[in-house]
Amino acid sequence: MDDLDALCGIKVLIVDDSSTIRRSAEIFxxxxxxxxxxxxxxxDAMAKIVDNHPDIIFIDVIMxxxxxxxxxxxIKKNSCFHTTPVIMLSSKNGIFDKARGHMAGSNGYLTKPFARKELIDVIQRHVL
Structure with missing residues (x-):
């Protein structure tokens, strides 16, 4: 668990209209x-971004x-937050969906349902 010590204090925003996905990420x-x-x-995310200045944002594609x-x-057009990593969340894993996320300015793509390790790996890759 020592490698997780580096995550201490990192602000992670999870944006999803599914309470199950939000709760799973929180538990993980x-x-x-x-x-x-x-x-x-x-x-809801826009207000929380301004109030909390997250280090990384995971955002559902369809809401x-x-x-x-x-x-x-x-987020990417805002001068205060344009460098904040945004990771798209989707149950679709097609190349078109990933390309559309990339065109919107996302830094990555995570397919739902995701595992704890996948979530942590993405945070470590983009924030540390």
Missing amino acids: LNDTGCEVILAADGF PRLDGYQACRL
Whole structure:
């Protein structure tokens, strides 16, 4: 668990309209020392990004009101947050979906359902 010590204090925003996905990510990260912030949709995420300045953002592709692609574009256009890594979350694993996320400015793509190790690996790759 020593390699997880480096995660202590990292702010991770999980944006997904599924409470199951949000809760799973929170449980996976509970013992890592990460500060987990949860948002139910893109609009909720925008407010939490401004209030919390997360170190990394995981955002669901398909959500009501403001989807992940739109939210990612807004984050990347903001001079305060354009360098914050944004990882798209989707149950689809197609090349088109990954390309669309990349075009929106995302830094990576994680397919749902994801495992604890996958989530931690992405954080370590993009934040440390």
